[in-house]
Amino acid sequence: MGSFQSLPDNHQYRTLSQKTGFSLEQIGILHNRFKQLSQNEETLRRDDFKTIQDLESNPIRSQIIEAFFDKRNFQKDDVGSVQEIGFEEFLTVMSYFRAPTHHITDEQREEMRRAKLRFLFNMHDTDNDGTITLEEYRHVVEELLSRSGALGRETAKGIADAAMLEVASISVGPMAPDEFFEGITFEQFLKILKGVEIETTMHIRFLNMDTTVLCK
Amino acid sequence: MEMKMFIVVLGLLVGSLMPIGGAASSPDTNTNHGMSEPGHHGLPKHGGEGNHTSNVKKIFPVLSFDYDHVRVPFEISLWVLLASLMKLGFHLIPRLPSIVPESCLLIVVGLLVGGLIKVVGEVPPTLDSNVFFLYLLPPIILDAGYFLPIRPFTENLGTILMFAVVGTLWNAFFVGGLLYGVCQLAGDDLALVDLLSCLLFGTIISAVDPVAVLAVFEEIHINELLHILVFGESLLNDAVTVVLYHLFEEYQSVGTITVTDVFLGVVCFLVVSLGGIVVGAIYGILAAFTSRFTSHTRVIEPLFVFVYSYMAYLSAEVFHLSGIMALIACGAVTRPYVEANISHKSHTTIKYFLKMWSSVSDTLIFIFLGVSTVAGKHHWNWTFVIMSVILSLVARVLGVVGLTFVINKFRIVKLTTKDQFIVAYGGLRGAIAFSLVYLLNSDQFPMRNMFLTAIITVIFFTVFVQGMTIRPLVDLLAVKKKQETKRSINEEIHTQFLDHLLTGIEDICGHYGHHHWKDKLNRFNKKYIKKCLIAGERSKEPQLIAFYHKMEMKQAIELVESGGGSKLPSAMPSTISMQNIQPKKTPQDRALPQLSKSREEEIRKILRTNLQRTRQRLRSYNRHTLVADPFEDGWNDLIKRKRMIELEKKISLMNNHLTVPAPPPDSPTITRARLASDPQAWGIKAGTESIPTIKVDLASPQTPESGNMRDGFGSKASQPKESKEDGGLVMKAPSLAKESKDKMAYEDDDKEPQRLMRCLSDPGPAADEEDEDEPFLP
Numbered sequence: 001m002g003s004f005q006s007l008p009d010n011h012q013y014r015t016l017s018q019k020t021g022f023s024l025e026q027i028g029i030l031h032n033r034f035k036q037l038s039q040n041e042e043t044l045r046r047d048d049f050k051t052i053q054d055l056e057s058n059p060i061r062s063q064i065i066e067a068f069f070d071k072r073n074f075q076k077d078d079v080g081s082v083q084e085i086g087f088e089e090f091l092t093v094m095s096y097f098r099a100p101t102h103h104i105t106d107e108q109r110e111e112m113r114r115a116k117l118r119f120l121f122n123m124h125d126t127d128n129d130g131t132i133t134l135e136e137y138r139h140v141v142e143e144l145l146s147r148s149g150a151l152g153r154e155t156a157k158g159i160a161d162a163a164m165l166e167v168a169s170i171s172v173g174p175m176a177p178d179e180f181f182e183g184i185t186f187e188q189f190l191k192i193l194k195g196v197e198i199e200t201t202m203h204i205r206f207l208n209m210d211t212t213v214l215c216k
Numbered sequence: 217m218e219m220k221m222f223i224v225v226l227g228l229l230v231g232s233l234m235p236i237g238g239a240a241s242s243p244d245t246n247t248n249h250g251m252s253e254p255g256h257h258g259l260p261k262h263g264g265e266g267n268h269t270s271n272v273k274k275i276f277p278v279l280s281f282d283y284d285h286v287r288v289p290f291e292i293s294l295w296v297l298l299a300s301l302m303k304l305g306f307h308l309i310p311r312l313p314s315i316v317p318e319s320c321l322l323i324v325v326g327l328l329v330g331g332l333i334k335v336v337g338e339v340p341p342t343l344d345s346n347v348f349f350l351y352l353l354p355p356i357i358l359d360a361g362y363f364l365p366i367r368p369f370t371e372n373l374g375t376i377l378m379f380a381v382v383g384t385l386w387n388a389f390f391v392g393g394l395l396y397g398v399c400q401l402a403g404d405d406l407a408l409v410d411l412l413s414c415l416l417f418g419t420i421i422s423a424v425d426p427v428a429v430l431a432v433f434e435e436i437h438i439n440e441l442l443h444i445l446v447f448g449e450s451l452l453n454d455a456v457t458v459v460l461y462h463l464f465e466e467y468q469s470v471g472t473i474t475v476t477d478v479f480l481g482v483v484c485f486l487v488v489s490l491g492g493i494v495v496g497a498i499y500g501i502l503a504a505f506t507s508r509f510t511s512h513t514r515v516i517e518p519l520f521v522f523v524y525s526y527m528a529y530l531s532a533e534v535f536h537l538s539g540i541m542a543l544i545a546c547g548a549v550t551r552p553y554v555e556a557n558i559s560h561k562s563h564t565t566i567k568y569f570l571k572m573w574s575s576v577s578d579t580l581i582f583i584f585l586g587v588s589t590v591a592g593k594h595h596w597n598w599t600f601v602i603m604s605v606i607l608s609l610v611a612r613v614l615g616v617v618g619l620t621f622v623i624n625k626f627r628i629v630k631l632t633t634k635d636q637f638i639v640a641y642g643g644l645r646g647a648i649a650f651s652l653v654y655l656l657n658s659d660q661f662p663m664r665n666m667f668l669t670a671i672i673t674v675i676f677f678t679v680f681v682q683g684m685t686i687r688p689l690v691d692l693l694a695v696k697k698k699q700e701t702k703r704s705i706n707e708e709i710h711t712q713f714l715d716h717l718l719t720g721i722e723d724i725c726g727h728y729g730h731h732h733w734k735d736k737l738n739r740f741n742k743k744y745i746k747k748c749l750i751a752g753e754r755s756k757e758p759q760l761i762a763f764y765h766k767m768e769m770k771q772a773i774e775l776v777e778s779g780g781g782s783k784l785p786s787a788m789p790s791t792i793s794m795q796n797i798q799p800k801k802t803p804q805d806r807a808l809p810q811l812s813k814s815r816e817e818e819i820r821k822i823l824r825t826n827l828q829r830t831r832q833r834l835r836s837y838n839r840h841t842l843v844a845d846p847f848e849d850g851w852n853d854l855i856k857r858k859r860m861i862e863l864e865k866k867i868s869l870m871n872n873h874l875t876v877p878a879p880p881p882d883s884p885t886i887t888r889a890r891l892a893s894d895p896q897a898w899g900i901k902a903g904t905e906s907i908p909t910i911k912v913d914l915a916s917p918q919t920p921e922s923g924n925m926r927d928g929f930g931s932k933a934s935q936p937k938e939s940k941e942d943g944g945l946v947m948k949a950p951s952l953a954k955e956s957k958d959k960m961a962y963e964d965d966d967k968e969p970q971r972l973m974r975c976l977s978d979p980g981p982a983a984d985e986e987d988e989d990e991p992f993l994p
Contacts, residue, residue, distance in 0.1 A: 054723040064720040192706045
């Protein structure tokens with residue numbers, strides 16, 4: 001039993017709250033969940049996620065789990081991945097899924113949007129070279145269709161190709177035959193997804209959770 | 217010129233309607249041939265000497281006039297024709313559609329026609345409530361339900377229900393109560409109106425009408441959220457209206473309502489709405505299940521959708537459940553499954569029939585509204601009418617503002633003041649209110665005529681004033697308009713991705729939220745329901761693939777329609793090909809051989825001449841198979857070819873190249889090609905010969921020609937042809953960059969003469985049936 005988990009440490013919570021924007025109650029609830037998942041240890045490992053049954057049927061399970069262990073998402077300008085995370089990192093990753101509050105300026109909204117899209121981008125860009133290449137995108141589509149068997153695999157390539165072509169044509173425009181398009185950069189990613197209102201779609205309602213009941 | 221002719225035709229039409237109208241209302245004298253000459257309607261009809269019993273031999277009647285026995289269908293057709301011609305004419309006038317919404321004009325036309333009929337001395341027909349509810353309303357609602365955008369609807373369901381249920385209740389009681397107060401204050405004959413009648417009136421007047429809302433909102437192209445809010449509200453408030461209406465009507469005679477009645481009313485509401493939905497869902501599932509077996513009788517597929525939905529409506533009406541909700545539920549449930557089962561043509565048929573019927577219904581409703589205004593007995597009472605207009609407006613605004621304040625606490629995307637204004641302003645009343653008043657019994661409700669007048673005034677006010685001004689107001693307030701952009705595949709991929717991501721995060725949090733249940737429902741759907749209701753392989757197709765195929769189909773259609781010529785569909789990136797998107801490590805492989813232009817021409821010519829040798833078959837026509845049109849064959853083949861291409865691509869990717877690679881030096885086909893006149897042949901992927909696919913499958917699969925071509929050219933033509941085909945959707949060989957045409961377009965160019973040939977020739981029914989029977993989404 002780590003020292004900071006036995007009692008809700010208000011000071012700790014307050015700093016976390018300032019950093020991530022969650023309210024104190026929400027942090028408390030998430031902390032309980034963290035403890036549940038990590039079986040009351042200080043850190044969480046990849047295996048601990050396997051205890052969540054509902055997650056098993058999710059096609060992009062592995063990518064989600066990776067995202068938790070990806071240092072780029074910890075807002076510390078670090079790269080690489082770790083083997084285990086503490087509560088602070090867990091909370092930081094969760095904070096990407098907060099909803100925008102009502103009184104938010106346009107700049108803050110834009111910032112939030114960029115942060116969320118950056119999270120998504122990091123999920124796709126596994127080799128961290130700043131672009132999503134065709135291979136990486138193909139991998140994404142394949143994972144999405146991984147539950148559909150053979151039919152999925154064949155069309156996955158077609159879909160990924162078509163999608164890349166679309167990005168290329170939107171962002172770069174007509175290209176001569178000997179130019180080539182390396183991959184989707186973050187700016188282009190922002191552009192193609194501007195139709196999807198990320199800041200409002202990518203959120204979870206954190207407040208109404210009673211994790212003591214849900215012992216999955 | 218067009219307009220003048222049109223007006224002349226119209227005048228004749230209206231002129232002929234009047235004596236018909238006259239013949240309708242004057243008493244029937246049954247003779248063998250009732251002569252009713254136009255212009256003589258007041259006079260008694262002169263029958264021929266109806267000598268049934270005498271044996272006098274008459275001259276054999278060469279030409280007789282017997283209008284009576286076709287009277288009813290004739291009149292109905294004339295009215296429908298009038299309505300449609302009005303609609304035509306409306307759009308012919310240059311600037312009118314942008315100023316005045318169609319509904320207003322139709323009401324005015326109705327007024328004019330009604331006035332004309334009255335002037336002539338006849339009684340204009342009124343909008344019979346039965347006809348309205350049983351024949352005119354269902355097509356509109358079915359159209360709305362079938363094409364209901366499910367995702368925004370379910371996302372905003374809470375808000376919509378709040379507006380529909382609580383909003384309507386508030387409106388009804390506010391207007392009813394205050395009107396009662398006004399009536400009491402005003403005294404004299406108004407004091408006779410008791411509370412229940414007022415509440416009944418309040419109920420009728422507070423229901424936002426889907427017909428009117430659709431008619432106006434369709435023209436202003438407002439953003440999806442607002443559209444679905446107002447529209448959803450107008451659909452779902454039917455249950456509330458039905459319950460309140462019956463409640464007040466039942467107890468009007470008794471005069472009082474007890475608490476038990478109120479409680480029963482609440483229970484009734486739940487029964488009415490949920491019952492309606494359940495009835496609709498049952499019929500929807502039946503329809504979906506039936507469509508699973510229609511692969512051999514494609515022609516009657518649309519019929520099932522229509523009939524099952526109509527039966528859902530009627531069945532709900534039998535039990536006084538909410539017919540509208542049943543219809544919506546049926547349409548919404550049927551659609552995803554039926555669309556996976558039926559053919560492309562049936563889908564188009566359903567779409568167009570629904571649009572056509574709802575359009576005609578809509579037009580007829582408004583015209584009749586105008587005519588009935590003239591026809592009905594009115595009792596104008598300044599106080600009552602003016603107060604009802606004002607009160608209904610005030611109630612609406614207060615209701616919307618109050619409810620939004622509460623709702624915004626639960627919404628992520630808050631409703632702004634602009635949104636609230638549009639929602640309030642868009643609450644139009646229409647023909648449903650009118651018909652409900654018409655249904656009132658004048659013995660029980662002595663003030664019925666006054667109610668009628670008031671309702672009509674409110675309807676006119678909302679449709680004319682609000683309908684006409686909403687468009688400039690939307691522009692003035694800079695309300696967000698509907699985004700016309702097509703959904704791109706990237707957005708689709710990411711929407712799916714996000715769904716899964718959010719479900720995953722919810723599971724990690726241990727939170728059974730929105731996404732969790734949606735995901736569970738989807739999985740249940742996929743596992744059990746789709747298996748039952750969708751025929752064959754389609755049941756396992758995930759949504760992303762379905763979307764992708766739809767997109768492919770659309771692009772293929774666009775290509776075919778644009779003739780594959782110089783005009784390119786905008787969706788196709790014209791000069792970007794897969795070769796531009798390369799893995800970073802292979803710049804050295806990009807040295808591609810160039811094909812000289814003359815060589816290209818040669819190849820084209822060879823292909824063309826061979827393709828013209830397609831066997832010409834006669835097409836037989838029978839009622840059970842539709843004549844396949846060459847278009848559909850054309851793009852079905854395109855799709856087939858694309859699939860072949862993709863298979864080839866797969867093989868090509870074994871070499872880890874996306875482009876036509878530099879030919880591997882030891883490929884036998886290449887060496888053969890090199891020995892031929894071509895100094896530089898196209899690269900071939902290894903294992904070309906092992907592909908048993910029909911490389912040049914431009915004729916139908918049964919033609920021996922396809923075999924010919926393969927054998928005839930073997931390596932030479934099939935190589936360049938195949939490599940040109942290579943890459944599928946948008947791949948393009950660099951040499952063709954000069955023409956900057958898409959690969960598909962290039963092939964279409966070849967196919968052009970062939971296709972023209974095929975327009976003249978007729979592939980046999982066997983081939984047709986094969987194409988025909990492909991479900992809508994391949």
